[in-house]
Amino acid sequence: MKTKLFLVLIMIAGTFTLAQNYPHVSIRDLQFLPDDSLSAGRDASLHIGDTVQVTGVVMVSPVVDPTFDRRPIMWAGARWQTYLRDTNYAAVDWAGINIIQNDTSTAAQGTLMDLLDTAQVVTITGVVAEFSQQTQINVLTNPLTPIQFIGSKPDRGQPVEVTIADLNTGTPPAANLLSGEKYEGMYVIIRNVITSDRNTTNGTFAINDGLGNQIFVHDQSGYFTKRSHQLRTFDPPIDGTTIQYIRGVIGHFTNPSRYVIRPMYPDDLLIGQSPPSISNIRRNLDLVGPNDAVTITATITDLDQGGAVTEAKVKYRVNGGDLVELPMVAGLNNLWSATIPAVNLDSALVDFYLWAKDNDGMISLNPQDTVRNKYFYLVLNRPVTIYDVQYSPFGSGFSAYNNYRVTISGVVTADTSDLQGDGNQVSRRVYMQDGVGPWRGIWIGGLAADPLQRGQIVTISGLIRESNSNTMIDSITSVVINSNNNSLPDFVTVSTADIGTLPNGTISAEQYEGVLIKYLNVTVTDENADGNPGPGGGGNSNFGEILVADNSNVNTRVELQEGNHEYHNLWVAGLDTVPGNIRVLQNSTFEELRGILFYSFGNYKLVPRKSDDFVGYVSDVNDNITFVSEYKLEQNYPNPFNPITTIQYNIPKEGFVQIKVFNILGQEVKTLVNMNQAPGNYKVIFDASSLSSGVYLYQINVNDYQMTKKMILMK
Incomplete structure (x- = not known):
């Protein structure tokens, strides 16, 4: 136990009476759901919105060290997170829950959440909530309510033994609520599985039981991620690696709906035998023409002690034709290579994957999913376009030019005055597009994009990469503004x-x-x-x-x-x-x-x-038709206006409603409503940003009713 335990005892002295007005509820009571709720697909706690006290054993420290290293262990943005386990270690279901402190400002640190340590027994006061189909307790910070230290256990205790089939059944995984929900937030162990779906960008991977059941390993812990919150160097196991065991807490994702396991500390994963590692796959050309042979290289190694790679191949197709196998040749530093012959067809699509075998007969593929995630490139007898860069025909979302440099042109469709971000985890963004239709737009990343303005036609040279599953051109070396004030592509x-x-x-x-x-x-x-x-x-x-x-x-x-x-x-x-x-x-x-x-x-x-x-925003102000006895078109408000005003109207009988705006010459400038509506009281927003100052008329037509009123735009 860390020395911070002593600090907790000192700091919480005298605080036990602050949270006594809230009911004390067991973890099981918070998590338990009857079968009829689960069978109907309802997995939210019956206590959502309640403020309660709950007692449990801390499964993971919210921060590495409260004094010397305040980085979070379980990543939740700027928040602190831990998991509580029922104090009765014999409990095998409904016995774990997620704990979140949303406000970690200096004023809110009196909760003492950051001082918690593994195996402490604590009582926490908070509000029961549901996020992403997972029940959690949001630690109460208003009023500020310190966590109460009750005692400690020797350790986290033994995890509950489960199988993947207890949680997720089928591939792709589907949430099996009837059997899996009872393990949400619990500390479990899964044994003797095989890895797949390795993601070298964020560090996630899947584990499989050989019966078609699969569950993903989430990279929430800083010890099991390659993202910015990582606490150590970590590479996810190679696809096909045997896992002797993995321990962690069970979480829930909504898209797609599935359970995940979240290992917490480095010793929560024990790796067994591994197949060959295939990494650093590259082609020798960024842009491939009809007369270009393409050399594919990869680092292929056997990580097992005394192991050796005995054979490797590139397997490729042209335009979905027959699969051709090319033997790879070993070179220095475990670098293997093979050359795909030139394809003399403009706009040909060449897809491929790599295969390797070691001296134990273990085989690995890269990518593991050779249907959705194949590597591919385009053979082009012309300059590359945004369409070519975005095109991803197999369903992986990755570009043929991912991690290669290109030069592309387009018109800027959004600049930093348009997309300013959410002020938190999503930053401002700039986009360009080179025509109308699918695969035509792309995100322009980096500071070089900031000065660009809507309507500029630009030519940009940079690196294509994936950022949080969005294709972007980044690491920009050149920006040429060809012209300004151009029309944008149609929606x-x-x-x-x-x-x-x-x-x-x-x-x-x-x-x-x-x-x-x-x-x-x-x-x-x-x-x-x-x-x-x-x-x-x-x-x-x-x-x-x-x-x-x-x-x-x-x-x-x-x-x-x-x-x-x-x-x-x-x-x-x-x-x-x-x-x-x-x-x-x-x-x-x-x-x-x-x-x-x-x-x-x-x-x-x-x-x-x-x-x-x-x-044409129309807000249904009151859909109770007993209050609507006559047709009515209200005067817009405010009036005069700049540039937005609201128009309210009543219809006592269902009908097709049209509301149009005309200039003083009687020319139509805008249609605000053009749809069938039920009886009710409505309002529509008119945004006149694109119009000049002056007098305008607005008119309603519905059934046999027509009314026209005047409004004044003053800019």
């Missing part, structure tokens, strides 16, 4: 069903990454995609994202925080009191929602740039 009309909540790399969604798209006639089906309506905090999560659906009735996400506009879903208190701000409400509609498709935190999402990407 591609996409159904919400094309994007939905599809997994990363799904081609119907992936092809529009970075592209200007729009949804037509959508309804807001959930004003907060991640929790209850209203601000985040106090057990609620709100990241500024809403769910919308068109006539396909398939929900997809729209991100409101990252653009430069007035629309919001009240992710923090007070946004609705700012003059000009517009709160997006449940059951409201848009004639069009436009923006750029982005992928982050497990979801594709539309990101509108400025206010003109929101077209």
Whole structure:
């Protein structure tokens, strides 16, 4: 036990009475769900929103050392995180829970959360919440409530023995709620499995039981990641490696819905025998022409003591034809190579993977999934385009030019005045596009992109890479601005069903990454995609994202925080009191929602740039028809206005509603509403940013009712 235990005892003296007004609830009571809830797919705690006290054993320290190294062990952004286990180590289900402290400011550190150590027995006061289908307790910081130290155990105790089939059944994994939910947040051990799906970017990998069951190993711990929160040098095991055991806590992801295991400390993973390691796969040419033979090189080694690689091959196809095997030749420093002959076909697609065997007969492939994740390149007898760079036909989401240098041209479709980020984990972004349609847009990364402006046609030289599952051009060496004030490509009309909540790399969604798209006639089906309506905090999560659906009735996400506009879903208190701000409400509609498709935190999402990407917003103010007895068109407010005003209207009978705006000459300048609506009281937002000052008329037509009123735009 660390010396910080002594500090805890000193600092919490006299604090035990501060949290006595809250009920004490066992971990089992917080986690337990009856079979009828699980069979109906409901896995949220029955205590969501309650403030409670819970006692348990700390499974992992929130920080490495509270005095000398305050880096978090279990990464949760700026938050602190740990897991509690029931004090009865014999409990084998419903006996673990996630603990989060969202506010880690100096004022909130009186909770003593950062002083916790493994195997301490503590009582924590907090609000029960559900995030990403996982029950957690948000430590109470308002009022500030210190954690109570009760005692300690000799160690974390033995983990509960489980199999992958107890958690996830099938490949790809599907959450088996009936059998798996009882292990959420628990400390478990899985034995004698084989690895696959190695990700050398973030450090994640999957484990398999040989019966078709699979579970992913999440890289939340700094000891098991290659991301920025890593605490040691770590490389995920090679696909095909045998794992004697892996210990960790069980978590839950929503997209796709599946359980994951989260090892915490370095000794939570014991590796057995490994197949050959195939790494550093490269081709000798960035750009491949019709007369170019391509040499593929890779570092292939056997990591087992006394092991040796005996054979290696490149297996390739041209335009989906027959598979050709090329033997690889070993060189110095375990560098193997083979040369794919020139392909004299313009725009040919060459895909390949590598195969290797060691002296124990163990075989490895890279990539392991030779269907979705194959390496490939294009043979081009012309300059490379954004389309070529983005094109990813197998479903991996990776570019043929990933980690290669290219020069591409396009028109800037969003600049830093458009996409300003969420002020936290997503930064400002710049995009360009070279035509209309799929695979045509790309994110421009780095400081060199910041001065670019919408409408500029630019030629950029840089490195293509993946950033959080988005293809971007980065490490830029040259930016040439060819012209300014050019028209942007038209928006591609996409159904919400094309994007939905599809997994990363799904081609119907992936092809529009970075592209200007729009949804037509959508309804807001959930004003907060991640929790209850209203601000985040106090057990609620709100990241500024809403769910919308068109006539396909398939929900997809729209991100409101990252653009430069007035629309919001009240992710923090007070946004609705700012003059000009517009709160997006449940059951409201848009004639069009436009923006750029982005992928982050497990979801594709539309990101509108400025206010003109929101077209024809209609808020259903009151859908109780007993209050609507006559047709009515209200005077807009404010009036005069600059540049946004609200128009409210009533319809007592269902009908097709049209609301149009005309200039003083009677010329139509905008259609605000053009849809069938039920009886009710509605309001529509008119954004006149693109119009000049003057007098305008707005007119409603529905059934046999017509009314026209005047409004004044003053800029």
